[in-house]
Amino acid sequence: MKNILLRFLVLGVSFFSLDTFAQAGKAIFDSKCVTCHTLGKGKLIGPDLKGVTQRRKADWIKKMIKDPETMLKTDETAKKLLQEYNNIPMINMGLKDNEINAILAYLKSEDKKK
């Protein structure tokens, strides 16, 4: 019995921390990305990021946020996007890995919703 309670507690804590992590990602997204991206409201300067965690691999998304300059020069998918988006390059915002992971957690959690 004690064991079961403990498991619930641990599960509860990990759900909670995932949530706060995604929340932190939302805060960064809302301050740094919304000038160019929406989540489900259509294209702006850049693509609508709704569904991006389904159409791209997590690593690809992280690289695109961390080092768009290199991606836009070397990655075929990113190069095509650049053409599609009138050669307006996504800018490097100098985010740290944990900030990028938080944004990814947020994007994933949004893609789980309908």
Ligand code: HEC
């Ligand atoms: C100055 C505008 C601008 C800002 C700010 C910006 N982006 Fe972008 N982003 C773009 C453009 C434009 C593209 C399409 C590729 C290109 O033209 O460079 C893009 C592409 C992307 C892609 C690939 C989308 C796909 O469909 O594969 C991701 C992921 C992305 N951006 C995430 C972010 C995140 C997260 C932030 C905030 C930290 C951000 N971007 C901030 C303009 C921007």
